Amino acid sequence: MITIQTKLTFPSKEDEQAVADLMRRWSSCVRFAYNRLLEGWDRNALKRExxxxxxxxxxxxxxxxxxxxxxxxxxxxxxxxxxKVIFGGRSLFDKLKKRHINGKAYKKLKQEWQERRKGNLYSRGDRSKKGNLNTRIEVDENGIWLRINVGERKYVYARIQAGWKRGKSREGLLEAIGVCGEPYSVELKLKNGKVYAYFTIEEDFPEAVVTKENGVIGIDINAYPEHIAWAEADANGQLVSYGKVPMPHLASGNSSKREYYRWQYAWEVVRLAEEKKKAIVIERLDIRDKGKRGDFSGRKLRRIRHNFSYRSLLDKVKILAQRKGIQVIEVDPAYTSVIGLLKYAPQYMISKDEAAAYVIARRGLGLKERIPEGYMAIVEHLDAGELEGLKEHVKKTVKNKQLRKKRLKEIERAEKFIQSLGSELGEVPRPLYGTSLGACSGSYGLWRVLKVAVVTPLSPDRVLRDVSVLRRVMYSGQVGRPG
Structure with a gap:
């Protein structure tokens, strides 16, 4: 998708008011439709109403x-x-309710919320109508205009200003969109009393010529410290090379600056795949908050996560790769970091992030992971006493309250998983030995148990940095303590 942001200016106040009234009615229509859909209304009856x-x-x-x-x-x-949805934004609404500000600042905040709530209009394109019937781009000797349908056979024309930075290039693109006959969508938004238009058209990508038949590059995006870990695998899933792309500019700066650098870092990934003639495998991320404070416990880490924009960066990698004819494969991200840490980091002596990228690459090739024999021996000999002892060890060792709570929950989940297998602790059935990912519903649960049984005793109060100790555990089947 290509999206162009522009500003609209109107020949008269009457025309501007007519468009503002249309946006208000359309925004109210969305809220009304939402409430009726909650009530289970039929679409045809709802449309007539x-x-x-x-x-x-x-x-x-x-x-x-x-x-x-x-x-x-x-x-x-x-x-x-x-x-519980609040159109216009819950955060702004909560600020207005608190009345922690007064005067001009309060009026400005209230105006922003009302504009977000009432100042919207969206019009989809239609191929049969050669563009967009309700909001159509028209070009004449005086410039580029947007014709807006504000009522039955009544139109308002607004001049499109493409912006002073890239005005000429954007105007040329808008002219091409207006005359090509392809469908384009238009979204109007009211900001600070001005109307802005966003034009979106689908981009036709060339057929992929670089596919996973030549092998793949898996990428794993990490927020702290900011970097992209990558791992190259051949068509058989064997590790060929690995590395990192540091991203120091994404932790701070304004949104425009971070957006610029996201494009630059995405280009580095795509150039790497182009040079190595490999497809790209990315995580199918579903970023959401876990609880009131999100995934990260500290204010600084939450800020980094907010600024980091995982999905935005992955979308850019995907778009740039498709433009170059490079296949992009999206895979389930579940347990890639855990599997990478336990299996491939000690095996190849690489970082846990590069190991996670390697798991992503193998998953893109359709390969499944088998649990090493030493690790399975640990799971098979787990008993209730060991897990209870591990709980006590965590309570005594981990001083950070939130981290201690997290570790204890991990142990409890491991206990529940083992019990759900229908066996007592210490009697995990042998058919689970060497279980492959995807072979049964409990395969991810086994990796979860392994993380608790192996990593927690070695490093309960911090991230495990020395992965060499896991190498001994993986082959011996015995968990020791680091010296």
Whole structure:
């Protein structure tokens, strides 16, 4: 997808007011549709009701229903209560409720929330209409204009300003979009009393010529410290090379600066794949907060995670690779870091991040991971006494309250998993020996148990840095203590 941000200017205040009124009605239409969808309304009945109440044409109503559905599905996917949604933004709404500011600052905050809530309009493109019927780009000798349908056979024209930095190149692209006949979507947003337009058109990528038949490069993005770990594997899944791409500019700076550097780092990954003639394997990330404070416990780490933008960087890698004809494979990210740390970091004496990238690469080739014999021996001989002793060791050793709580929960989950196998601790059934990933529903659980049984005794209060100690454990089947 290619998206171009522009600013709209209107010949008269009346035209600007007509568009503002259209945006207000459309935004209200989305909220109304959302509430009716929660109540289980039929789409056809809902569409007729929306057209009657908000005086919008069929296409605008279709787009409003689509937006409402996308918000509803997003809340359900995140296992959040969809009835608690606040259009305009919960964070801004909470600030307004607290009344911790007054005067001009409060008025500015209230205006921002109202603009986010009421100042929206979205219009999908249509191939049969050669572009976009409700919001169409038109070009004449006076410049580029956006024709906006504000009512039955009534149109308003707004001049498109492409921006002073890249105005000429963007104007040329907008002209091409307007005359090519391909469908393009237009989204209007109200910000600080001004109307901005976002034009989006689908990009046609060339057919992939670099595929996984030549091997792959797996990438693992890490937020602290900021870097991309990569690992190259041949077509058989054997490790060929590995390395890191440092990303020091993503921890600070304004959003425009970070966006620029994200493109630069994505280019480095794509150039690497282009040089080595390898496909790229990335994680299919589903980034969401875990609890009220998110995944990270400290303020600094939460800030780094917020600024890091995993998905944005991966999307850029994907787009740039597809433009170069390089195949991009997305895989399930579950337990890649755990498997990399336990199996490949000690085997090849590489970092846990590079090992995770290698697991991602192998997963992209469709290969499955087998648990080493020494590790399985540890799981098979686990008993309730050992896990209880490990709990006591964690309570005495780990001083950080949140980390201690996390370690204890990991041990409890390991206990529940072993008990769910239908056996007592210490009697894990032999058919699980050498279990491959994906071979049974409990395979990931075994890796979880291994992390508890192997890594926690060695390093309960910090990240395990010396992976060489795991090499001895992996082959001996005995967990010792680092000297």
């Amino acid at each position: 929306l057209q009657r109440v908000f005086n919008l044409n069929s296409r605008y109503v279709d787009d409003a229903i689509m937006k409402a559905k996308s918000v509803l599905e997003s809340y359900r996917e995140r296992d959040e209560n969809p009835s």
